Amino acid sequence: MTLNVALFGAGRIGKVHAASIKSDPRARLVAVTDVMEEAAQALASEHGITVRSASEILEDKSIDIILIASSTNTHADLIERGVAAGKAVFCEKPIDLDLERARRVRTSVAASGRPVMMGFNRRFDPNFSSLRTAFVAGEIGKGELLAVTSYDPAPPPVSYVKVSGGLFRDMMIHDFDMCCWLFGLPDKVTATGSCLVDPEIGAAGDIDTAVVILHYGDGRIATIRNSRRAVFGYDQRLELLGSEGMLSVENQLETTVRKSTTAGVQSAKPQLFFLERYMRAYETEWAAFVDALSNDTPMPATVQDGVNALALAEAANLSLTEGRTVTVTAQMTGQAG
Amino acid sequence: MTLNVALFGAGRIGKVHAASIKSDPRARLVAVTDVMEEAAQALASEHGITVRSASEILEDKSIDIILIASSTNTHADLIERGVAAGKAVFCEKPIDLDLERARRVRTSVAASGRPVMMGFNRRFDPNFSSLRTAFVAGEIGKGELLAVTSYDPAPPPVSYVKVSGGLFRDMMIHDFDMCCWLFGLPDKVTATGSCLVDPEIGAAGDIDTAVVILHYGDGRIATIRNSRRAVFGYDQRLELLGSEGMLSVENQLETTVRKSTTAGVQSAKPQLFFLERYMRAYETEWAAFVDALSNDTPMPATVQDGVNALALAEAANLSLTEGRTVTVTAQMTGQAG
Amino acid sequence: MTLNVALFGAGRIGKVHAASIKSDPRARLVAVTDVMEEAAQALASEHGITVRSASEILEDKSIDIILIASSTNTHADLIERGVAAGKAVFCEKPIDLDLERARRVRTSVAASGRPVMMGFNRRFDPNFSSLRTAFVAGEIGKGELLAVTSYDPAPPPVSYVKVSGGLFRDMMIHDFDMCCWLFGLPDKVTATGSCLVDPEIGAAGDIDTAVVILHYGDGRIATIRNSRRAVFGYDQRLELLGSEGMLSVENQLETTVRKSTTAGVQSAKPQLFFLERYMRAYETEWAAFVDALSNDTPMPATVQDGVNALALAEAANLSLTEGRTVTVTAQMTGQAG
Amino acid sequence: MTLNVALFGAGRIGKVHAASIKSDPRARLVAVTDVMEEAAQALASEHGITVRSASEILEDKSIDIILIASSTNTHADLIERGVAAGKAVFCEKPIDLDLERARRVRTSVAASGRPVMMGFNRRFDPNFSSLRTAFVAGEIGKGELLAVTSYDPAPPPVSYVKVSGGLFRDMMIHDFDMCCWLFGLPDKVTATGSCLVDPEIGAAGDIDTAVVILHYGDGRIATIRNSRRAVFGYDQRLELLGSEGMLSVENQLETTVRKSTTAGVQSAKPQLFFLERYMRAYETEWAAFVDALSNDTPMPATVQDGVNALALAEAANLSLTEGRTVTVTAQMTGQAG
Numbered sequence A, B, C, D: 001m002t003l004n005v006a007l008f009g010a011g012r013i014g015k016v017h018a019a020s021i022k023s024d025p026r027a028r029l030v031a032v033t034d035v036m037e038e039a040a041q042a043l044a045s046e047h048g049i050t051v052r053s054a055s056e057i058l059e060d061k062s063i064d065i066i067l068i069a070s071s072t073n074t075h076a077d078l079i080e081r082g083v084a085a086g087k088a089v090f091c092e093k094p095i096d097l098d099l100e101r102a103r104r105v106r107t108s109v110a111a112s113g114r115p116v117m118m119g120f121n122r123r124f125d126p127n128f129s130s131l132r133t134a135f136v137a138g139e140i141g142k143g144e145l146l147a148v149t150s151y152d153p154a155p156p157p158v159s160y161v162k163v164s165g166g167l168f169r170d171m172m173i174h175d176f177d178m179c180c181w182l183f184g185l186p187d188k189v190t191a192t193g194s195c196l197v198d199p200e201i202g203a204a205g206d207i208d209t210a211v212v213i214l215h216y217g218d219g220r221i222a223t224i225r226n227s228r229r230a231v232f233g234y235d236q237r238l239e240l241l242g243s244e245g246m247l248s249v250e251n252q253l254e255t256t257v258r259k260s261t262t263a264g265v266q267s268a269k270p271q272l273f274f275l276e277r278y279m280r281a282y283e284t285e286w287a288a289f290v291d292a293l294s295n296d297t298p299m300p301a302t303v304q305d306g307v308n309a310l311a312l313a314e315a316a317n318l319s320l321t322e323g324r325t326v327t328v329t330a331q332m333t334g335q336a337g
Helices: A012-022 A037-047 A054-059 A072-084 A099-112 A126-136 A158-163 A173-183 A199-203 A279-295 A303-322 B012-022 B037-047 B054-059 B072-084 B099-112 B126-136 B158-163 B173-183 B199-203 B279-295 B303-322 C012-022 C037-047 C054-059 C072-084 C099-112 C126-136 C158-163 C173-183 C199-203 C279-295 C303-322 D012-022 D037-047 D054-059 D072-084 D099-112 D126-136 D158-163 D173-183 D199-203 D279-295 D303-322
Strands: A003-008 A027-033 A065-068 A088-092 A116-119 A143-151 A188-194 A209-215 A221-227 A235-242 A245-249 A257-261 A264-267 B003-008 B027-033 B065-068 B088-092 B116-119 B143-151 B188-194 B209-215 B221-227 B235-242 B245-249 B257-261 B264-267 C003-008 C027-033 C065-068 C088-092 C116-119 C143-151 C188-194 C209-215 C221-227 C235-242 C245-249 C257-261 C264-267 D003-008 D027-033 D065-068 D088-092 D116-119 D143-151 D188-194 D209-215 D221-227 D235-242 D245-249 D257-261 D264-267
Touching: A003 A012, A003 A054, A012 A027, A012 A037, A012 A065, A012 A279, A027 A037, A027 A054, A054 A072, A065 A072, A072 A088, A072 A099, A072 A116, A088 A279, A099 A303, A116 A279, A116 A303, A126 A173, A126 A235, A126 A245, A126 A279, A126 B257, A143 A173, A143 C143, A143 C209, A143 C221, A158 A199, A173 A209, A173 A221, A173 A303, A188 A303, A188 C188, A188 C209, A188 C221, A209 A303, A209 C143, A209 C188, A209 C209, A209 C221, A221 C143, A221 C188, A221 C209, A221 C221, A257 B126, B003 B012, B003 B054, B012 B027, B012 B037, B012 B065, B012 B279, B027 B037, B027 B054, B054 B072, B065 B072, B072 B088, B072 B099, B072 B116, B088 B279, B099 B303, B116 B279, B116 B303, B126 B173, B126 B235, B126 B245, B126 B279, B143 B173, B143 D143, B143 D209, B143 D221, B158 B199, B173 B209, B173 B221, B173 B303, B188 B303, B188 D188, B188 D209, B188 D221, B209 B303, B209 D143, B209 D188, B209 D209, B209 D221, B221 D143, B221 D188, B221 D209, B221 D221, C003 C012, C003 C054, C012 C027, C012 C037, C012 C065, C012 C279, C027 C037, C027 C054, C054 C072, C065 C072, C072 C088, C072 C099, C072 C116, C088 C279, C099 C303, C116 C279, C116 C303, C126 C173, C126 C235, C126 C245, C126 C279, C126 D257, C143 C173, C158 C199, C173 C209, C173 C221, C173 C303, C188 C303, C209 C303, C257 D126, D003 D012, D003 D054, D012 D027, D012 D037, D012 D065, D012 D279, D027 D037, D027 D054, D054 D072, D065 D072, D072 D088, D072 D099, D072 D116, D088 D279, D099 D303, D116 D279, D116 D303, D126 D173, D126 D235, D126 D245, D126 D279, D143 D173, D158 D199, D173 D209, D173 D221, D173 D303, D188 D303, D209 D303
Parallel strands: A003 A027, A003 A065, A065 A088, A088 A116, A143 A221, B003 B027, B003 B065, B065 B088, B088 B116, B143 B221, C003 C027, C003 C065, C065 C088, C088 C116, C143 C221, D003 D027, D003 D065, D065 D088, D088 D116, D143 D221
Antiparallel strands: A143 A235, A188 A209, A209 A221, A235 A245, A245 B257, A257 A264, A257 B245, A264 D264, B143 B235, B188 B209, B209 B221, B235 B245, B257 B264, B264 C264, C143 C235, C188 C209, C209 C221, C235 C245, C245 D257, C257 C264, C257 D245, D143 D235, D188 D209, D209 D221, D235 D245, D257 D264
16 A cells, blocks of 8 residues: 655755655655745646645545655644644654744644654664664663764854754754664753854854763763864764774765875765765655554654754753753653653 | 657666666656566556567657667667667667677667767766866876776676676676776786686686786786675775876775774775665766767767777687787777778 | 983883983983882893982982973972972973962972973874874864863773872873863863763772863863773874864774775774873974973973863862862962962 | 894994894894995994994804895895804895895805895784784685785985896885785786886886786786885785685874865875884884794795795796796796706
């Protein structure tokens, strides 16, 4: 049986998902919707499908899955409407910029019993997933120190920064999820940050450079370093020290060409940007979603995971503002009483 | 205007090309043919196209391109019938195992004036093409020593070896083309080889381990090393020493994960096998073919290139048999009188 | 004119310095002293010199330099007695475990006007010094994020830990100096740490795993990660993100041999331990000391540098104990009023 | 008991050996001789020893070892005179440029029963020796394809080239020995070469670029590539494909610093030149010689090894001149009846 999929959002990331669906024989893209009529129409004709309104899609019983790749402020509503309409939902991160709202979505989804997966794409990157497999298999013993390096090649426009929710919610959210995925939810968060890349970002009340420490009750420590600018490319690395060794993920380079001259030995830059670096991750992510649906197994990235990452971002913001270490409470992650 | 394509051969490599065509908005796969009815039918239903006979395809005026991915012994005839029917032709290497026959194809194609491209996929690998671009741009001065390392992960079945035309024609043909692409046609060939991997290959009259030197009139030297077995994977490297530096292509690894333990630092193996290593090359190759067709520019890999590589394989066979260095004549490459 | 040198301490590090002196034609080792008679005697006969008491050495006007490589608790006194006796002094880090005492040494040395160099060996490692040269030359623009990774292969005996002054003063002191050397003195320190490697270390009141953030007034951030155990060897790396690029120092491996098998590609481990990793640094360090003496130029690592690193260690201890970010005051570094 | 050593030759390589002897407690440098009076005197005063004539040295019964680091044309005579005088001999390669003369030395040495070691320094490089250890231990199964890359950073003066004996005897001799050390003596040699770097070298009757194939009776193949110029530095690599894997030695880089900018990722150049690259090899080589002397075990590089390498150079010259593959006979290596 083929799963019918409707796509919300015909932008850059929507197109990536459309391609994944197209190459998956188990699914069929049947409709697209976007507030930008033209974008929706272009994607529709490329895929030979129709543009429909959100309501039409949600009411159509023949549609099994909605894939939410529209703007962040629509995610929470669409997830709730999707599960209410009985759909399976795949939603790009984040659930919402507001943690309280995200927690309500979690409650709604739990009540609905419908499967929802959050698009934490890095979990499906072959490098990170292979590292995690080795770690979980005990290949380096017990985890001790985790360090995530995550630099964007260049800052986004300030107009985007203003509505992004800030660096912790917009950019470091991926790294928070990575740490939770490998080490679980931390007990405390210490954040520091500054504006070194673009003064306009500072003027907009945000930071562009940040370091966060995640403290675990048993003594494990994770650190995350973010910058909005690495002129050499998209820098996505991780290393994990354990009691019996270390695992690390290096960047994928554009080519393996090396040039040796009197100036030294020159290699290629890291792949630029996330669409290149995580191309395989997006395909695998989709397949994992359909696998979980088909086999009725737990989603590999849940709404709770989305809430957790957002709670860490909120704790980081608080830590930065108040200049102190912040405890991550069960209330923050919606797990309390 | 969309180009209609018919595919000859629904095997492993045929499927790769079908996927490339599918993702190219300028082309449309309309028909497939294969002596294996079942394979043809499977590919046809996956792509929503029809299975047709070779003759029907060639007679159909609405078909612009034939893509030949059938068995080697059909290549020469299909190229000739294709151009005779006015089609543009993309053909997997080699033209034929027989050099004389290949030269006749070259003559037919030239007479027809139709565009034909040979599928030397490695020319479109981003690593090799980026190396060549840097070399042609003079980034390492004048070329002096070229070394190609090309090891398969494991030998093919002996049944395949028996009809393969031998290591030089079947395997090293890619490396001969690589050398011609970078250094041009050499003047002389010295070949040596032995059977170290599988005695059955020796019993079938072939070798599985070989080293060839290509001598250029101006003193440049190229070396090619082949083995049918590298247990760590598909080893595809190249280095080029020039008067002002060196360019090299390293293997692409399966992941960038590194594990450091008391045993040392362990990295991933090279990607296995050609479908993985050259995945991007196949896509780029198809796009380059359609580009050349659309812009009416020279094909990036011609029938003459196919003849040249085959002539070097023949010279290598002669060198191996007679234990002497063999001169590559204009007659061998069909360029004479 | 040859400089006459007397060595305090005939242990492991004393021997390293003796070898550096031996290979320097500008200096001559003339005496050694050590509370361990036997060690002193062994070193003396190897070098054809005499064992003398500390007092004899300090009173001998023909001795130009004293090199202090004795136990930490003797450093402060010997520096003060050395400069009082008119000697030039080279002293292994730290000045003292007590910051107040170190500051007094700084005052004494300043009053004496004698040249004193602290043995921060990593500044002379060809890797770190080459990185710093490139950074100071502006090759990556303005510095933004600095990250130091520094893991020992295995924890020292608990008996040593008990008198070591704790991880921050004993081990991370090198990394504090590295950050000061590259970024200057920070404004604030945030420290976290735990005992994951050896419970005995925790029982002794120390930690074996630590992460520290150094905050700079202009927004730059440095992070230091320490562990007393990396089973794969001595891990000494650094990376520095700037506005126009990144500089990094990787480990030096024991050999450049790689083994590719079905298990992957295996490289050698990092050099073990500091005597191997910093062998060249020790030689260069000594030469830099004699250069500065001979040319009457500033010492490349001063007593103030030693005080600064110790002040950061003290701030880190305070931060760890009180769970808050600690401001580095001018009083701490002895620069106040 | 300390071994007394006299040094023949106070040039660059003589100084290297003098330093090795100095740091070895089992040996003592007692005399030096050189036709360049000044050089001999300088080395003598640095080491506090006396300059003596060759005859005085050879007649002095208290001298145990002579180390021959004088010009090539003196090697054969000095070895013979040394063993005749009952000395142990360490001699820099080659024995002589004339194969017939080298074979006579072999006979003399054998007759004398005195221990003689040839200075094939690369055997003692930690990278190459570690590769060999792994290979001999069977870590990659049976050897199949061996490839040696050996490029000098820049050609020597033509005046040197003229008396050098030619590229095969002067430069590739090290690589011939490396192949013999790993694979044993080959059965046949195919050589090609040209003059691409400096026309003056060609005018002097020599080549500066060469590729040689060594054929082994059991099908194994070794290739050697030489160039007198690699502008990026001294390129010394090796790879060895076996039935169960591959071992390779990469270059040692000047530093481990990497710089990532918009231009790519830049690493340091290989160490320049042999004194840097093989610094540790020279020390280990000397220690291995004294070990063998002390333990009365076979020398790790014998006169026969020197004859073998020279025989391959002669076969390569013949192959180059006559354009054919040359068989290595037992007569060439002096092993015949």
